[in-house]
Amino acid sequence: MALATEIAPRRPSSVPLLAGLSPLESEAVDLFVGLAQVVGLPKSIGQIYGLLYISTVPLSLDDIVERLDISKGSASQGLKFLRSTGAVRACDDHDSRCDHYEAETGLRALASGFLKEQIEPRLESGEGRLARLKRLAVAAPAAERDHVVQRVKQLETWHSRAAGLLPLLIRFLGK
Amino acid sequence: MALATEIAPRRPSSVPLLAGLSPLESEAVDLFVGLAQVVGLPKSIGQIYGLLYISTVPLSLDDIVERLDISKGSASQGLKFLRSTGAVRACDDHDSRCDHYEAETGLRALASGFLKEQIEPRLESGEGRLARLKRLAVAAPAAERDHVVQRVKQLETWHSRAAGLLPLLIRFLGK
DNA sequence: GAAACTGTTCAATATTTTTTGAACAGTCGT
């Protein structure tokens, strides 16, 4: 069964894409790691997006794992998240079996993906919370009632402010 | 030396302010804990602010410790942070030795405090990062240069968008 | 000035979150 083709490896495709990052890439990755922190996302997600953002060519999961030196698990999860928010696209590369990814670079798309995915659900669940709170407030002992009812009212205006802000934000960021 | 006044405790001032929270307070505290999570602040800070927000009267550090059942350290640090962002005010209560605190409830003040304290510094440090990145980009090998320079340019427009957004945000939220 | 009290700091601890890596399920080519 020892055929001539048996050991022919698929791996070393033309460009090895050197493991490790160039100074430019490092700097870009760091910048996005910082950005990720600001919005409360794990470092690995910042790394992945940063690498894809600065990369000239689409990268495969394995490329990312090697260059960033992170585990396949992290990379897979990170890409999953980034795809789910629309920050990264899989571009079908017909020459290769595996998927390759590129960064979505439109600020509007990025922001709206993030807001829809991360903020909107919280606002919605906040609605339920507020309703419950309101019910407790109106039932409060007379001495406090006025005060707490007024506070809850204020929370309600906060909430609707925030809800109204979302679309405005997206508009402002979108070109 | 056993004087009559020796054991007279200062503690049990008229209203014990029952330790533990009423259902209303609990609900309010929970709501703010969730909010804190959204903006990446520790739970204890959400608890403290939530309690002060719903409270009819200003509370002392010890009140907070007891009612919330958190350590004095946490409460002290949390209050320090909340004061530094202007989310909480010390109102001088002449009847008591210790400071009492109340929540600042103006959305504008809260938002601008938070943005100034948490976001602005990041934007500023981002400036330096961007400059460094740009230097690396223009020095990149010819094959990549155009691409990476263009990406960095885009980052610069993101940055200025964000910088321009801050005052707008404050305006929008402020009444 | 000592005792009682208030509030801060910080090293140790506990908790939460992220990352890893190995097992697995699915695909493709032969």
Added chain:
DNA sequence: ACGACTGTTCAAAAAATATTGAACAGTTTC
């Protein structure tokens, strides 16, 4: 159908973050 390959999942490990509590410094009262 088998073997090589790609990507996902998830329990365990590691890392990051928050909380505690005890020591301390500063006040006030007597």
